[in-house]
Amino acid sequence: xxxxxxxxxxxxxxxxMRAIVHGxxxxxxxxxVVRGRGKAGPFQHRFRYxxxxxxxxxxxxxxxxxxxDIPR
Numbered sequence: 001x002x003x004x005x006x007x008x009x010x011x012x013x014x015x016x017m018r019a020i021v022h023g024x025x026x027x028x029x030x031x032x033v034v035r036g037r038g039k040a041g042p043f044q045h046r047f048r049y050x051x052x053x054x055x056x057x058x059x060x061x062x063x064x065x066x067x068x069d070i071p072r
Contacts, residue, residue: 006038006039007036007037007038007039007043008036008037008038009034009035009036010035010036010037011033011034011035011036012032012033012034012035013032013033014030014031014032014033015030015031015032015033016029016030016031017029017030017031018030024054024055025052025053025054025055026052026053026054026055026060027050027051027052027053028049028050028051028052028053029048029049029050029051030048030049031046031047031048031049031070032046032047032049032067033045033046034046034047045069046069046070047067047068047069047070048067048068048070049065049066049067050065050066050067051064051065051066052064052065
């Protein structure tokens with residue numbers, strides 16, 4: 001049985017995004033702010049994220065990603 005998605009995102013933006021590049025590897029850190037409406041009503045989340053990228057065949061490819069919801 002499939003469950004319908006009930007959350008609607010009305011706003012999403014990055015804050016303080018920063019890239020640290022070392023050769024063919026880059027680590028990108030920042031905060032993702034997401035606002036919207038779900039089954040329980042309006043919501044807002046702030047996620048701290050760390051993405052790791054590597055350059056392959058001239059293109060940047062994400063190889064790992066981690067995030068967590070910042071406690072209020």
